[in-house]
Amino acid sequence: MPPRYRYEEIADDLQQRIKAGEFPPGSRLPSRREMIARYEVTEPVIDRAMQILRIKEITETLPGVGVFVRDDPGA
Template sequence: MPPQYAYQRVADDLTKRIKAGEFPPGSRLPSRAQLCEQYEVSSFVADRVFLILKMQGLTESLPGSGVYVKDSSPDQ
């Protein structure tokens, strides 16, 4: 199996954590700086992770506030 890119590894981990309920709907994800420290990645990688999660429909960004887990209930 080929190695994963760092951004994919981090995005996969956060996706699993969101789906497992560690980050419930409405909760704030770690900041870019926290992701960089926790996963030992660059800020470019962290930004790409946030973009992937947003494209998957898992999160939404609130400028100046952070990245939050979206409510995935059917009525949303």
């Protein structure tokens, strides 16, 4: 199995936490600053992880407001 990028691991972790109900539909994910501290990575790494979740239609971003779990994550 090839090595995984840190942003992929973070996206997978967040996706699992969403599926487990830690972040239910409609809830706001932690801020970029909070995620940088939690995962001990740089801002571009968090941005890539958020991009993956957005592409998978798990989250949606409201500029200036935050990142939210979609009402139908992954549908």
